[in-house]
Amino acid sequence: MIAIYDRKGFDVLLAVRATTLRGANLAGAALGNANMVEFDLRGADLSGADLSHADLRLANLSGANLKGANLTGADVTGADLTDADVSGTVLEPSNLAVVIAQLVDD
Numbered sequence: 157m158i159a160i161y162d163r164k165g166f167d168v169l170l171a172v173r174a175t176t177l178r179g180a181n182l183a184g185a186a187l188g189n190a191n192m193v194e195f196d197l198r199g200a201d202l203s204g205a206d207l208s209h210a211d212l213r214l215a216n217l218s219g220a221n222l223k224g225a226n227l228t229g230a231d232v233t234g235a236d237l238t239d240a241d242v243s244g245t246v247l248e249p250s251n252l253a254v255v256i257a258q259l260v261d262d
Contacts, residue, residue, distance in 0.1 A: 163191045163211055183221075203241075 158177060160170045169190050174180060179199040190210040199219040207222075209229040218238040226246040 160187060161191050162189045163209075165191060188226075 158172045158174055159168045160172070161167065162169055169187055170182070170185055172180060172182075177195060177197050177200055179201075180197070181201045182197075182205055183201045184204045185202070186206050187210055188206045188208045190207065192215050193211050193213050195212070195215045197215055197217050197220050200217070201221045202217075202225050203221045203223040205222075205225045207230050208226045210227075210231075212230055212232045212235050214234040215232075216236045217232075217240050218236045220237075220240045222245050223241050224244040224246075228246055228248050
């Protein structure tokens, strides 16, 4: 069982019956304010997920489907976005530059 907590670490936002989140189907999940620092989300489906204000620093999102996800206020510093689908993703200027820089570097 994998539990995804809020940024303060008190409330469980989502519990997944799995041993890994690689390739997990988290489409449309309500993960606003989630603490997902260094999570391995390679190939995960996060399409349409609410990741607003989530802490995704150093997360591995390579090959992930983020199509239409809400990343408003999310911290994606150091996240691996190699081959991630970010089309239609809701971003704001503060994290847009980080996402673009990571996609260009890859």
